[in-house]
Amino acid sequence: MKAARLSVVAGVALVGLALAGCTGGGSGGSGGGGDANSGLDSKGPITYVQGKDNSNVVRPLVDKWNASHPDEKVTFKEQTDKADQQHDDLVQHFQAKDSNYDVVDVDVVWTGEFAAKGWLQPLTGKLKMDNSKLLEPTVKSGTYNGTQYAAPQTSDGGILYYRKDLVPEAPTTWEAMLKDCDIAKAKGIGCYAGQFAQYEGLTVNVAEAINTDGGTIVGEDGKKVTVDSPEAKKGLSRLVDGFKNGQIPAEAITYQEEQGRQAFEAGKLMFLRNWPYVYNLAKTDGESTVKDTFGIAPLPGVTEGKPGVSSLGGHNAAISVYSKHKATAFEFLKFLQSEETQKFFVTQGSLAPVVASLYDDAQLNSQLPYLSTLKTSIENAVPRPVSPFYPAITKAVQDNSYAALKGDKTVDEALKDMASAIQTASAG
Structure with missing residues (x-):
């Protein structure tokens, strides 16, 4: 083909x-x-x-x-x-x-x-x-x-797209990626983006952040609520802090898959979390400015030698x-x-x-x-919660994590309210 x-x-x-x-x-x-x-x-x-x-x-x-x-x-x-x-x-x-x-x-x-x-x-x-x-x-x-x-x-599975002309080697940890944000700032472009609009893609990105830090949203039975945990707090805080510190550009709060792809192809981002479909488009789209200057890598983790967790x-x-x-x-x-x-x-x-x-x-x-x-x-992927209450779970994740990313709730409040909403759904 x-x-x-x-x-x-x-x-x-x-x-x-x-x-x-x-x-x-x-x-x-x-x-x-x-x-x-x-x-x-x-x-x-x-x-x-x-x-x-x-x-x-x-x-x-x-x-x-x-x-x-x-x-x-x-x-x-x-x-x-x-x-x-x-x-x-x-x-x-x-x-x-x-x-x-x-x-x-x-x-x-x-x-x-x-x-x-x-x-x-x-x-x-x-x-x-x-x-x-x-x-x-x-x-x-x-x-x-x-x-x-x-x-x-x-x-x-999710993968990391990066500008190999700006960072010759892909970062393997979040800490290393955030250090590279100084390069993006010097070039006048955004550092990192994923899918942060209030829709299912946000659940995917938040679940990845939580899972990468060893946290979970619900237990293996699909019912026990586990999201109000120190590990989940670390994961969600990383995204919230990214917006606060400008490492994730403010406009990324509106990004679904396509908005992020278009920003990356236009040279406005140094790192992008997205799905594999972006690869061929970034290589062949007439308007892509990164055809020969981007690379791909596993999602960054929190410890060296262990890739980040993708939502499946x-x-x-x-x-x-x-x-x-x-x-x-x-x-x-x-x-x-x-x-x-x-x-x-x-x-x-x-x-x-x-x-x-x-x-x-x-x-x-x-x-x-x-x-x-x-x-x-x-x-290294983890399925989103396999639960009979998944529609309620994803709504709880989206509503509360979005509020935290916007600064309308603290991370602690978001996780507490998320847990409460999931508990109510599973009890019903």
């Missing part, structure tokens, strides 16, 4: 993945679980449900499957490109106990909600997946309360508990995870694979030079 083609695909597919894939969606209602023991041996036609196939990866794969499975054909049900609408469509059909939504594409932040309501088929027993070739954090993103409910399909992006595939042909659905999940399919995802759609070995493939790395850096990011 030519670089120009990769740029277009990355711009369409990965912006959609990064932006839509990071949306929490609505809260959904109760639907009542189906029978997880029915249809385990049944084979037949199934329907696969996913958001808009902008990069044309789903249809060729479905055609390939259907050519070799004439009695177990897959019908592709294409949703909109809006993550909240995708979420609500799935909720509606689960509540209706619709057996025609056999395999569904699940954002990594929806797993806990759907599993807790009994809508997803546990991937245990006859339906146990072989995860031995996968990046471990991707498996965790499909796991709730110790049980796997969704099979990793595509992934994503991506999508997983799950079997509806109401499916009548779970044996076929299971085989389709394995098909989506096959090395051949995963290679197609990355070459056709610039979608990050979940099979670890592909990140070391020399041919793929020559096409997509960010792969080795992305592997480090994903290997």
Whole structure:
């Protein structure tokens, strides 16, 4: 695939993945679980449900499957490109106990909600997946309360873009990066930015800061509130202090993914936290002023030799508990995870694979030079809380961290109010 083609695909597919894939969606209602023991041996036609196939990866794969499975054909049900609408469509059909939504594409932040309501088929027993070739954090993103409910399909992780003409080596710690801010100040440009507008991207950035300092937002059960901690305070304080000290420019409070990318490409930033899709655009956009002067690196950590923690992006595939042909659905999940399919995802759609070995493939790395850096990011990634209350959690994180970044609340007040809001939601 030519670089120009990769740029277009990355711009369409990965912006959609990064932006839509990071949306929490609505809260959904109760639907009542189906029978997880029915249809385990049944084979037949199934329907696969996913958001808009902008990069044309789903249809060729479905055609390939259907050519070799004439009695177990897959019908592709294409949703909109809006993550909240995708979420609500799935909720509606689960509540209706619709057996025609056999395999569904699940954002990594929806797993806990759907599993807790009994809508997803546990991937245990006859339906146990072989995860031995996968990046471990991707498996965790499909796991709730110790049980796997969704099979990793595509992934994503945050990386650091930096001006290698200004800083020859990427900083590996936050302390080192902030020292480099003197260089940015001398050049009259902003030092560091991420995604700090009040939306899902803010949850991603705040979670990364908290996790990098060893803190968590909720416990592994998805319910116990853990965010009001010294570690979380260190992480959030780092971002708040960055705004106070001008190391993060004031305008970054309005940045989503695209505003940060545009500022970096225009030469207005020295460091940018963003997703891999930026790489090809920064290299090929006509208006990019940094085509030959930027590098990529893992997110900085707090101690030397340990990269920062990325929030895990991506999508997983799950079997509806109401499916009548779970044996076929299971085989389709394995098909989506096959090395051949995963290679197609990355070459056709610039979608990050979940099979670890592909990140070391020399041919793929020559096409997509960010792969080795992305592997480090994903290997050190932590899923956002896998919780049945995720919509309430992300709202609490966004509302209170945004207030702290603006100076309307202290860090202590923000974390206390965040914890209280999450506790109220989980108790309900």
